[in-house]
Amino acid sequence: MFTNLKRVFNFALVDFFRNKGISIAAIFVLTTTILLITGLFFMHGVSNFLISTIQNKIDITAYFKADVPEQDILNAKDEILKISSEVKNVEYISKEDALYDFTQKHGDDPTISGALQEVGGNPFLPSLNIIMASGASGYEKVATILQGDQFIDLIEKVDFSQKKVTIEKIFSISATINKFGLILAVILFLVAIVVVFNTIKLAINGSREEITTMRIVGASSWFIKSPFIIQGAMFGFVSFIICFFVTFILAFLVSSSVEIIMPGFNLFKYFTSNIFIIILIQLGFGVAMGVVSSFIVVNKYLKV
Amino acid sequence: MIKFQNVTKIYQENIIVLQDVSFEIKEGEFVSIVGKSGAGKTTLIRMILGLEFPTYGEVFFDGESVSKANSKILQKIRRKIGSVYQDYRLLPAKTVYENVAYIMEVEGKENEEIEVEVPRVLEIIGLGDKMNNFPRELSGGEQQRLSIARALVNHPAVIIADEPTGNLDPYNTYEVISLLEKINKSGKTVVLSTHNREIVNKLGKRVITIENGIIIRDEEKGRFII
Numbered sequence: 001m002f003t004n005l006k007r008v009f010n011f012a013l014v015d016f017f018r019n020k021g022i023s024i025a026a027i028f029v030l031t032t033t034i035l036l037i038t039g040l041f042f043m044h045g046v047s048n049f050l051i052s053t054i055q056n057k058i059d060i061t062a063y064f065k066a067d068v069p070e071q072d073i074l075n076a077k078d079e080i081l082k083i084s085s086e087v088k089n090v091e092y093i094s095k096e097d098a099l100y101d102f103t104q105k106h107g108d109d110p111t112i113s114g115a116l117q118e119v120g121g122n123p124f125l126p127s128l129n130i131i132m133a134s135g136a137s138g139y140e141k142v143a144t145i146l147q148g149d150q151f152i153d154l155i156e157k158v159d160f161s162q163k164k165v166t167i168e169k170i171f172s173i174s175a176t177i178n179k180f181g182l183i184l185a186v187i188l189f190l191v192a193i194v195v196v197f198n199t200i201k202l203a204i205n206g207s208r209e210e211i212t213t214m215r216i217v218g219a220s221s222w223f224i225k226s227p228f229i230i231q232g233a234m235f236g237f238v239s240f241i242i243c244f245f246v247t248f249i250l251a252f253l254v255s256s257s258v259e260i261i262m263p264g265f266n267l268f269k270y271f272t273s274n275i276f277i278i279i280l281i282q283l284g285f286g287v288a289m290g291v292v293s294s295f296i297v298v299n300k301y302l303k304v
Numbered sequence: 305m306i307k308f309q310n311v312t313k314i315y316q317e318n319i320i321v322l323q324d325v326s327f328e329i330k331e332g333e334f335v336s337i338v339g340k341s342g343a344g345k346t347t348l349i350r351m352i353l354g355l356e357f358p359t360y361g362e363v364f365f366d367g368e369s370v371s372k373a374n375s376k377i378l379q380k381i382r383r384k385i386g387s388v389y390q391d392y393r394l395l396p397a398k399t400v401y402e403n404v405a406y407i408m409e410v411e412g413k414e415n416e417e418i419e420v421e422v423p424r425v426l427e428i429i430g431l432g433d434k435m436n437n438f439p440r441e442l443s444g445g446e447q448q449r450l451s452i453a454r455a456l457v458n459h460p461a462v463i464i465a466d467e468p469t470g471n472l473d474p475y476n477t478y479e480v481i482s483l484l485e486k487i488n489k490s491g492k493t494v495v496l497s498t499h500n501r502e503i504v505n506k507l508g509k510r511v512i513t514i515e516n517g518i519i520i521r522d523e524e525k526g527r528f529i530i
Contacts, residue, residue: 003415018397207397210395210396214406215382216353217382217454218379218380218410219379220379220410
């Protein structure tokens with residue numbers, strides 16, 4: 001058994017180096033498709049980052065009555081956090097903070113500054129900014145609770161109705177992007193599978209007669225199949241090594257440029273923090289495709 | 305050793321290739337199967353190797369039904385047969401040495417035995433100095449001798465040669481036929497399919513003549529008469 005195992009590995013290795021043209025072609029196609037799959041993974045990361053950046057900019061604000069003590073507002077904040085696990089963040093903004101933010105933003109505008117002086121004192125209300133982890137329905141749910149009996153004595157108004165259309169639109173766009181991305185990924189993935197399968201098929205096609213001859217001289221199926229399957233795995237492994245280094249170098253080189261376009265998204269950091277998933281995708285896809293394609297093609301030619 | 309029992313082979317669209325063929329080849333015999341191209345010789349040979357199966361009837365090898373054999377038994381049968389073809393059927397990606405060694409490796413022979421036996425057989429066949437060449441680097445005659453070496457190396461009980469001289473010049477034809485005669489003299493059964501009149505008449509051995517898929521003659525010391 002061990003001798004035979006050694007023999008089939010040796011056959012695979014010898015053929016791999018002897019048929020250099022075929023090996024290079026198969027590795028080239030596999031490398032290209034693995035890079036495509038890796039690209040899809042990075043696209044997924046980028047779109048997730050963009051979607052969450054946009055979604056983080058959405059919030060609803062509950063304005064409290066001017067005379068509500070700060071402690072009551074902080075208690076309400078704790079209550080809101082308990083409403084649902086979908087509540088991602090609640091930020092308390094005091095009257096003073098609101099005034100400060102406003103003057104920082106509009107201090108240079110004499111009309112607004114004048115109007116503020118005319119009103120006299122601090123016209124702003126203390127508030128809680130609420131960010132949800134879920135979609136538009138989550139915001140609606142929280143807004144309904146805030147406008148209900150529980151908070152009626154504390155809350156002046158909730159600005160959900162003004163923002164409702166925008167929130168729904170943003171979440172609908174995010175969902176469309178996700179759906180479109182998934183469909184595109186599935187299509188490209190299927191194309192990659194077909195391309196790799198046909199390349200391996202072409203690579204083995206030249207050995208069709210050889211496989212028949214091996215069968216005629218009494219070689220067992222596994223003795224014929226194994227070298228081709230091992231060779232398929234070798235194509236996948238070599239492609240993985242190339243892809244991994246190409247991805248590493250590209251992520252390193254392009255990272256700073258990407259960060260200029262998308263502040264806060266570091267491509268190289270994304271690569272390093274997902275390194276094991278990337279290895280799994282590249283190695284798994286490469287070797288699995290090489291092995292499965294070889295297995296199917298040789299099996300087809302073995303029917304003698 | 306080899307027995308055809310009322311074998312009929314019909315391809316699609318009712319093309320009858322063999323019709324009610326029955327004969328038996330005994331151990332140690334040298335049998336030539338002759339006929340025009342398309343007479344059914346190759347189909348008959350392919351049936352012995354289990355590469356084709358009869359539509360009706362049965363083919364036996366060493367008492368075992370080839371037509372009903374599963375892949376394991378087929379493997380066993382094929383290992384008992386050394387086959388030589390007009391187009392040589394060599395493994396083009398392997399060297400001369402590897403082509404012969406492959407047959408022994410298939411049988412699970414030890415490396416030590418392979419390292420002794422393969423050069424010995426190649427020496428006998430006259431290819432001792434071309435062990436590291438690839439089949440494409442050999443002449444037609446050399447390629448055919450290599451396929452004979454490959455057929456012989458595992459000491460099979462039967463050698464089946466399907467038009468082995470079809471692509472060879474008279475000199476190489478003579479050499480190949482002489483080799484087959486020697487193999488037969490060593491006690492092995494030889495089945496030769498050919499349409500070369502001269503060879504068959506010179507051999508003076510048993511001749512089975514096929515015409516349009518039917519055996520029209522089976523003579524102990526036959527001649528090529530069509």
